[in-house]
Each structure stands twice: as structure tokens, then as C-alpha cells.
Amino acid sequence: MMDTRTQILQKNFEAMRLNGFQGVRADKVVESLSITKGALYHYFATKQELGYAIVDEIIAPRFTAFWKPLENYGGNPIDYIKTKFHELSAICTENEAKLGCPLNNLMQEMSPLDDGFRERLQSIITQMQQSVAIGLKNGQKKKFVRKDIDPTKTALFLISSLEGAYGIAKTLQNRTAFETVMSGLVDYLETLRT
Amino acid sequence: MMDTRTQILQKNFEAMRLNGFQGVRADKVVESLSITKGALYHYFATKQELGYAIVDEIIAPRFTAFWKPLENYGGNPIDYIKTKFHELSAICTENEAKLGCPLNNLMQEMSPLDDGFRERLQSIITQMQQSVAIGLKNGQKKKFVRKDIDPTKTALFLISSLEGAYGIAKTLQNRTAFETVMSGLVDYLETLRT
Amino acid sequence: MMDTRTQILQKNFEAMRLNGFQGVRADKVVESLSITKGALYHYFATKQELGYAIVDEIIAPRFTAFWKPLENYGGNPIDYIKTKFHELSAICTENEAKLGCPLNNLMQEMSPLDDGFRERLQSIITQMQQSVAIGLKNGQKKKFVRKDIDPTKTALFLISSLEGAYGIAKTLQNRTAFETVMSGLVDYLETLRT
Amino acid sequence: MMDTRTQILQKNFEAMRLNGFQGVRADKVVESLSITKGALYHYFATKQELGYAIVDEIIAPRFTAFWKPLENYGGNPIDYIKTKFHELSAICTENEAKLGCPLNNLMQEMSPLDDGFRERLQSIITQMQQSVAIGLKNGQKKKFVRKDIDPTKTALFLISSLEGAYGIAKTLQNRTAFETVMSGLVDYLETLRT
DNA sequence: ACAGGCGGGACTACCCGTTAAT
DNA sequence: ATTAACGGGTAGTCCCGCCTGT
Numbered sequence: 001m002m003d004t005r006t007q008i009l010q011k012n013f014e015a016m017r018l019n020g021f022q023g024v025r026a027d028k029v030v031e032s033l034s035i036t037k038g039a040l041y042h043y044f045a046t047k048q049e050l051g052y053a054i055v056d057e058i059i060a061p062r063f064t065a066f067w068k069p070l071e072n073y074g075g076n077p078i079d080y081i082k083t084k085f086h087e088l089s090a091i092c093t094e095n096e097a098k099l100g101c102p103l104n105n106l107m108q109e110m111s112p113l114d115d116g117f118r119e120r121l122q123s124i125i126t127q128m129q130q131s132v133a134i135g136l137k138n139g140q141k142k143k144f145v146r147k148d149i150d151p152t153k154t155a156l157f158l159i160s161s162l163e164g165a166y167g168i169a170k171t172l173q174n175r176t177a178f179e180t181v182m183s184g185l186v187d188y189l190e191t192l193r194t
Numbered sequence: 195m196m197d198t199r200t201q202i203l204q205k206n207f208e209a210m211r212l213n214g215f216q217g218v219r220a221d222k223v224v225e226s227l228s229i230t231k232g233a234l235y236h237y238f239a240t241k242q243e244l245g246y247a248i249v250d251e252i253i254a255p256r257f258t259a260f261w262k263p264l265e266n267y268g269g270n271p272i273d274y275i276k277t278k279f280h281e282l283s284a285i286c287t288e289n290e291a292k293l294g295c296p297l298n299n300l301m302q303e304m305s306p307l308d309d310g311f312r313e314r315l316q317s318i319i320t321q322m323q324q325s326v327a328i329g330l331k332n333g334q335k336k337k338f339v340r341k342d343i344d345p346t347k348t349a350l351f352l353i354s355s356l357e358g359a360y361g362i363a364k365t366l367q368n369r370t371a372f373e374t375v376m377s378g379l380v381d382y383l384e385t386l387r388t
Numbered sequence: 389m390m391d392t393r394t395q396i397l398q399k400n401f402e403a404m405r406l407n408g409f410q411g412v413r414a415d416k417v418v419e420s421l422s423i424t425k426g427a428l429y430h431y432f433a434t435k436q437e438l439g440y441a442i443v444d445e446i447i448a449p450r451f452t453a454f455w456k457p458l459e460n461y462g463g464n465p466i467d468y469i470k471t472k473f474h475e476l477s478a479i480c481t482e483n484e485a486k487l488g489c490p491l492n493n494l495m496q497e498m499s500p501l502d503d504g505f506r507e508r509l510q511s512i513i514t515q516m517q518q519s520v521a522i523g524l525k526n527g528q529k530k531k532f533v534r535k536d537i538d539p540t541k542t543a544l545f546l547i548s549s550l551e552g553a554y555g556i557a558k559t560l561q562n563r564t565a566f567e568t569v570m571s572g573l574v575d576y577l578e579t580l581r582t
Numbered sequence: 583m584m585d586t587r588t589q590i591l592q593k594n595f596e597a598m599r600l601n602g603f604q605g606v607r608a609d610k611v612v613e614s615l616s617i618t619k620g621a622l623y624h625y626f627a628t629k630q631e632l633g634y635a636i637v638d639e640i641i642a643p644r645f646t647a648f649w650k651p652l653e654n655y656g657g658n659p660i661d662y663i664k665t666k667f668h669e670l671s672a673i674c675t676e677n678e679a680k681l682g683c684p685l686n687n688l689m690q691e692m693s694p695l696d697d698g699f700r701e702r703l704q705s706i707i708t709q710m711q712q713s714v715a716i717g718l719k720n721g722q723k724k725k726f727v728r729k730d731i732d733p734t735k736t737a738l739f740l741i742s743s744l745e746g747a748y749g750i751a752k753t754l755q756n757r758t759a760f761e762t763v764m765s766g767l768v769d770y771l772e773t774l775r776t
Numbered sequence: 777a778c779a780g781g782c783g784g785g786a787c788t789a790c791c792c793g794t795t796a797a798t
Numbered sequence: 799a800t801t802a803a804c805g806g807g808t809a810g811t812c813c814c815g816c817c818t819g820t
Contacts, residue, residue, distance in 0.1 A: 004803075020303060025787070037789095038805045047788070096307060097363055107304035107365040109214060111294060121365050156362070156371065157378030161351075164358020168350065171301040172313050177350065184351030188382045198777085221813065232779045336813065407692060410604055413809070426783045427809090435810065455782075486694060495753040496690035497602060500680060509753050544750065544759065545766030549739075552746020556738065559689040559703050565738065572739030576770045586799085609791070620801050623793065 006074045007033050013054050017099045020109050021051050049114065055120045057107070064127045070135035077139035078189050081132070081158065089182050097175040103167035108167075127154045146194055154192065156174055161185050199237045201227055207301065211293045214303050215245050230321045242310065246267050249376055258321045264329035269331035270338040272383055275352070283376050291369040295360035305357070306321050323349045340388050395421050401442050405487045408497050409439050436504065443494065443508045451514045458523035464532040465523035466577055469546070477570050485563040491553035504544045509556065509560055517543045534582055549573050589615055595636050599681045602691050603633050630698065637688065637702045645713045646709045647687055651719035659721035660771055662739065663714070670762050677756040683748035711737045730776055736774065743767050
């Protein structure tokens, strides 16, 4: 059994995917857990605090962990990234596509409205970019990757287009759109090989 | 002097870029126009109707018109697209980057919440995709563009990554991020030449 | 029939005498007028704004008007003040004594909590002090009042003790306490004659 | 080191001076003492009970003790009272003036709202009045004080005006206002001599 | 076409007090 | 004796949209 705090965090995270952070009605969410507002307020004094906790404890770990292993990957980073892209395609069900990427959703909604959110999301993006950039740099050393590309910039392009794919799929409401864009990204990836 | 309806539409469009559609407060907008709520509800029965009008009359024309000429462009579509991308980079000031792309903003926020919005935005995306695809198809006929690429899919990838660039720039809060991703896209474009 | 705004102001003023400003439940008060919260918010965006309006439009005029005529009084100001004191005693019913003086109540409750209130109440006190001081000064010129007293300071003492009387009567819950203090004040007044 | 109960009492007394009794937030006080609510409610079942304890154990002893010695004072009570008034002026710093007299604050706020408070505060006032009245009566016997004044009523006037001085100083936010009123009271006192 | 008073409802914040556990 | 999770109720704010009137 999850402890109350984790339950609150988890349910609100789910609600956030459906309605956006501003659309979350925190008291209604906890009600569905047969938890009362008293408990909610005990753990999170404000809705903002709750939102920050969701980013820090659920979203950030999940996303940074995804690309982190690339930093120490011994083989060809292009193959690694391709594998990861296929993995994302595989877990992106029809329903997932409609809900969008939690990170992207939050970025678009909250970045301009709240600095605390923006800084947190910025940091997640930067960390993912770092991991991919380090992977590419190692790939250059091992002559898997072309020397004339800038690893940091290329990393940002990959991350950015990945989030773009989620955004498009959300509006077009289907996973094939996601796969189409991902296959474009893979094409691009192939051009990076030596 | 703009007529009242156009003023309402324009001001609400601006407010939407800053706060999102749900963040728009009719009272505040009305106040800033020194008109009253009576006038607002005379023209738009609900907030939703107002939102749809903004999409139909401001956003849709602007975005579809942007890529439409490519359909009848006589030269190399890859050059045309590059020029358009540079144009977007040029008009993307620091402030614009922070506000994000109105289309992308709305897609992320409203697609899952309201079908009317989603269908409209979907249609805009599809039309842009069409225009670019037709351009690429023509390019293939004229042997400017590689025959082995799928114009429709490639068009979606380009549009998708473009929106991704706007999304990233919004969170990272700077236009150089936008330019970095755009230069990645240009690199990709170059690989499409015969 | 009073207009809605005046009704709201008046009823909340009465509630303030009973429960203090913080104790006022503005929505409950308007409910008793069969007015809704919507109307309340239309006229007063916040409770604070409502409170300020009560001070500015009800309390301040009433209190400053009370002493104002003394400024242009032709006769002996000491007699005038005595008459006014008797007038206050007369209208101070048992119930009024228990409710206390609206000005004094608000001063004690809100002065340290809210600068907007404090400045407004300060101004009322100062204006009353001014009126009494001018009256005494004129009385000195006409040789009704001793030359060796300071009119401004004496005026403050009178106002202060008057408010003290209301405070004591409120706690002791009877009007005779009020009259006792007032008769002490009248004794003091008599010592000011030439 | 103070025991927990005394600490709670003391901190809440301080908070009461700043925000009034209703403005005291148990959570905040408890936090500032680094204890928990459990400890608070172990000693005081309700906030009301806590308030009563503050009156009974802190305020009442302090105020009644202040005037008690006058009952058995051998010399001229007018001189004694003058000395006491000067003493109060001396300890009334700028900051004290702004916070007001704890007794007066509580009287104005709680008398009409809670009978338990009112009775306790009433009793404090009455005891102070008694002490001063006895002092004046003894002064009459020793021919220090005029025979034609009513000691009980005069005592109430003195106490009342003293509280009035605290009230005015609180709103005017300065101690000179307090001194001005006190000097008026001393003038009055002098008229009581034989 | 427009003005604006007003209805009605929802949500966040907030706080007093309880209870099970130690 | 003390803790911390928790219950439950409510005030204040806020906003969409209706409706009457001009």
C-alpha cells in the first residue's frame, strides 16, 4: 500500500496529464482516494507546492533517468538513441499519444506562468540534453559519429524534435503521427554516422 | 479604427498568448478595451465561441497562408523552406520565444480538453503539412528532391520539429535555442537534396 | 428603497459593530438582504475594499460632521462641548453602550493589522481634534477659555477620554459607566473656563 | 528554561498583542515554539480555554498588582497616581504605543463576542477601580483630596481615560500622543487636591 | 449595439481540533 | 507527554454568463 503522500502525488500527476495543472482540482482528486482536504493541506500547503513536488519527485527522475545511461554507454551512441526512440514508439499507445508527454504538456502550460515550474522544467531539458551530448561526444572519440557536428546542439535538436513529435501526436490524436515523426528523426540520426 | 468585434478578437488573442486560453479572464480583457461585458457577450455567446473565432479568424489564416505559396512554387522547394525557416528565425525575438507559438500553445493546452479546438488545430496542421508535401512532391518531379523520401511524412516531420523548436525555446527562455534547433532542421533539409 | 450598494454598506457596517471587521462574514450578511455574492463582488472586489468604503462613506462623515460646527461656533465652546457630551449620553442606550463606538472598535481592532484602515482612522481622529482645537482657540480669543492651556493637546485629551468612555462602557456592559466617565470629563471641562 | 505550558501561554500572549485574539493562529505559534499541536491541545482543550488562561495568569495579575499598593499607601494618593502615570509614560516606547495596551485591546475585541472574556476583563477593571477608589477615599480622610468628589466615579474616570490614551496612541502610532493625553489627566488630577 | 447590475457556483486556502501511536 | 497524520467545515476570491434596460 502506498503511503498517503505518494498517493496524492500520483493521482494528481495523472489528473495533470488529462486537464493540465491549472485544470487539476486538487480537492476533487483526493476525494477520489477517500482522502480529505485536511490531509492534502497537511502535506502540501499550496497547489503550487504540490505541483513542484510532482515535477521534482515524479517527472524529473523519470526523464533524466531515461537518457542518463547514454553518458557511460560503450557502444555506438547512434544505435543507442535509435533503440531508445523505438522503445518510446513501442510504449506510446493510442491513448498515451492523446494525453501527450507530461513534460511537454507542463512546459507549454506553465513555463510562461510560473518561474518555479519553468526553472524545474528547464533543468530537466538541460540534463537530458547533457546526457545525449556526452554520449555523442564519446561517439565522436570512438569515430562512430561525424566530427563536424556540434554534440550539444545536435542533442538539443533531438530532444526538441522528440517533444515536437509528442505535441503533434496529441493534436492529431494518433500514434502513427508519432511514429512518422520518429522515423524522420531516425533518418536524421543516420546522417550523423561517420 | 477597428470595429468592436475585431478589437475583442485581437485583445483576447494577445491575452491567450500570455496566459493560455483558460487563463484568459474575460473581465480583464474587457476592462483593458474599455468596453463592457455586454458588448463581449453580444458578439460571442460563450467563451468557447470566442476561442473558436480566434482560431478560425486569426490563427488559421495566418498559419495556412504561410506555407500555401509553396504549393505553386516553381523553384527548389528545399531552398524555399530554408528561406521560410530563416524568416521565422528572424522574426523570433527574445520575447516572442518566451511567449511561444500561438498554434503550438493552443494545441498543447486545448487539444485534450475540447474537441472543437482539437479539430480546428488538427485541420491547420494538416493543411500546412499538405502544402509542404505538395511542394516536396513537385520538387521530386523536378529532380530537386530525392525520390526515396515520402513527401507527406517528411512534411509532418518538418512541421512537428518546427513546433518542437518553439516549445523548447519557450521553456529555455531564449531565442538561440530556437536557432539551434532550426539549424538542425536545415541540416536535415540538406540531406533531402538529390 | 436604498440601492444595492448602500444596502451592502449599511448591513456590513452593522455587522461590524457586532463582530468586528474580521468577524464579519460578508457573504452571510448580504444573504440576509437576499443579495448574492455576485452582487457583492460586483461592488467590492475584496473584503478590504468593502471595509475601506464603510470607513470612508459611513464612519468618517458621521464623526467629522459631529464636531465640525464647533469651528464656527460663536458662543462659549465649553458650553458647546458640554451640550455635545450630553447629546452623546442621551443617545447612548444600554444596547449602544454594549456595542461600543464604531470608530473606537475599529481603531483597536484594525489599526495594527492594516495600514489602510489605520491611516483612515487616524485622519478621522485628527479632524475631530482639529475642530475641537479651533473651537477652543476661538474661545481663548473671546476670553471664554483659559489662555494657559494648549488647545490642540486639550482637544486630544477630550477626544481620547471620550473614546475611553466608550471602551469602558462596552466591557462593563452598562450606560451608567459611560455617564460616570462623561461627568468626569465635564468636571475637567469646567476647569478650563476663565 | 520555561516549561511547555508557560511557553505556550507567553507566546500566545505576544501573538495576541500583534494580531488580536481572533488573529492568533495556533499553527503559527506552535511552529515558532517548535512544538506541535498535540502539545498545545494537551494543555488547552480549546483556543478559548487558552485565551482565558492568558487573561487569568498573565494579564489579570499584572494589572491588578499595578494599582493594588495604592490601597495601603500612607501618603497623598494624588502624588502616588501621578508617579504611576509617569511610570507608564516612561515604559511606553514607540513600539509599545503601537501595540496598545493588552487589556484594552482584549476588551474592545472580545467583550461583545464572548462572555467568559468579558466577565474576566470586567473584573480586572473593577479591581483596578476599587484600588484607586480606596486610595482616594483614604486621601479624603487625610484631607489630601477634596471631599466633594466621588472616589469611585473619579477612579473610573481615571482608569477609563488611561485606556483611552492607549487606544488613541495605538491609532496615531506615536507615544507623544500618549504623553499628551497623560498630561491632560495629570492636570485633572491636580484639580482634585484640597 | 451596447451598458452593467447581478446570479450562482466553484475552488483555493486556511484553520481548529481529533485521534492513533509512541 | 508528545507527535504527526488527518477530519471537516468555511471564508474569501473569482469568474462566466444572463438579463434588463436604453
